[in-house]
Amino acid sequence: MKPGDDIRRIRVDRVACTWNVAVDVVGQARWFLLMLVPIRLPIFESLPPASVGRRGPLASFRAHMSAGPLLGRDTAGIACTPMTLRQDIVGLADAEWTNWPHAYSKATDTRGHLAALLDDDADAQNAAALHFRSAIVHQSTLWPASPDAFDWLIRVLRAHQVPEPALTGCLTALTEAGEQLSDIPADTPVPALSPEARTWLDRFANAPEETENDEDEDDDEDTYESLWAEFLESNESDEIYQWTLARTAALRPAVAALVQEIDGQAPEQVAAVREAWKS
Numbered sequence: 001m002k003p004g005d006d007i008r009r010i011r012v013d014r015v016a017c018t019w020n021v022a023v024d025v026v027g028q029a030r031w032f033l034l035m036l037v038p039i040r041l042p043i044f045e046s047l048p049p050a051s052v053g054r055r056g057p058l059a060s061f062r063a064h065m066s067a068g069p070l071l072g073r074d075t076a077g078i079a080c081t082p083m084t085l086r087q088d089i090v091g092l093a094d095a096e097w098t099n100w101p102h103a104y105s106k107a108t109d110t111r112g113h114l115a116a117l118l119d120d121d122a123d124a125q126n127a128a129a130l131h132f133r134s135a136i137v138h139q140s141t142l143w144p145a146s147p148d149a150f151d152w153l154i155r156v157l158r159a160h161q162v163p164e165p166a167l168t169g170c171l172t173a174l175t176e177a178g179e180q181l182s183d184i185p186a187d188t189p190v191p192a193l194s195p196e197a198r199t200w201l202d203r204f205a206n207a208p209e210e211t212e213n214d215e216d217e218d219d220d221e222d223t224y225e226s227l228w229a230e231f232l233e234s235n236e237s238d239e240i241y242q243w244t245l246a247r248t249a250a251l252r253p254a255v256a257a258l259v260q261e262i263d264g265q266a267p268e269q270v271a272a273v274r275e276a277w278k279s
Contacts, residue, residue, distance in 0.1 A: 082118050082160045089114050089152070097148040099205035103138035105224065106209060107145035110136070110152075117156045117170075122163060129169025137177045144201060144240060147247035150177055154254045157262065164266055171269035174255065177248060178276030184249040186279035193243055197236040203227060252277055 080088070092098055092111040099106050113128035136142075136149045153170060156162075162170065193201075207222040231237055255277045259270050 080155055080159050085155060085159050086115065086118055089118075092152070095148070096205065097145050100144040100201055101204050101224070101228075102135040102143045102145045102149070103141070104135050106205070107136075107149060110145065110149050114152050114156055117153075117162055117166065118160050122166070125162060125166035126169065129166040129173070133169055133173035133176065137173050137180075140176065140180060142177060142180055142241075142244050142248055144204070144244055146177065147244060147251065150174065150248065151251055151254070154251065154258050158258055161265075167262075168266050168269050171266055171273050175269065175272045175276045178255070178273065181245060181249045181252075181277070181279075184245055184279075186249075186252065188246050188249055190246045190250060191239075191243055194236065194239060197239050197243070200231055200234065200236055200240060204231075249279075252279055 089111050092114075098108050098111060101107070102110065110131065113131045116124035116128045119125070132149070132153055136146050136153075150173075153174070157167070157170060203222055204224075204227060207224055207227050209224060255273065259274045259277075263270060
């Protein structure tokens with residue numbers, strides 16, 4: 001060993017260590033910024049602003065990101081990991097769409113069913129599948145919460161292999177939803193909602209859910225039953241339904257990616273989904 005080799009080696013080691021630390025810091029900063037910087041996609045222009053939840057700015061941003069179908073043509077090739085999805089599903093408590101109606105009530109219960117599909121409890125998975133084919137699509141009808149609920153269902157089915165009985169139920173729900181889109185051409189833009197239509201979604205979100213003590217409530221307060229009766233007579237009911245159909249149709253690329261990835265499982269149901277979602 002030549003004189004000075006030890007000193008040179010120490011200097012090289014220090015430089016390498018400093019470089020590794022710098023690369024690690026830059027890498028973490030990059031991912032942090034990607035989470036914080038709003039990504040402007042055309043579909044966001046027609047989506048309602050997310051309400052600020054109790055989880056802080058980052059969760060509110062992520063709730064905004066989950067407020068509309070993100071797995072459409074822009075991210076159809078991306079499938080999350082089950083661990084990431086579990087974290088994101090917890091964050092759905094702040095997503096505005098979970099307070100919009102499905103067939104029976106607010107969709108606040110949907111995120112629990114999504115989480116169940118990622119676990120290994122067969123009974124809970126079957127109950128989740130039933131939720132999607134009875135509440136998210138019901139009697140050939142889609143509901144304001146349906147596009148987002150199906151968006152998240154597709155993410156779950158792409159990230160986690162669900163047992164065939166529950167998978168069959170989920171695919172049956174997707175098939176029925178796709179059958180409602182026959183009059184929606186491919187690449188149909190999502191229309192912007194009028195302020196009056198937005199007010200209806202806000203009223204649904206703020207209405208108390210039905211309880212056994214409803215007869216004691218203020219007669220002037222919106223309830224789900226009274227609100228639906230009034231809504232169905234309004235000029236905005238058809239506007240919101242067409243908006244719901246267009247947002248659901250935006251999921252076609254994600255559905256195509258799903259059926260390609262799970263081809264070989266539940267073949268009859270996969271074929272039915274593929275046929276129903278053809279544009």
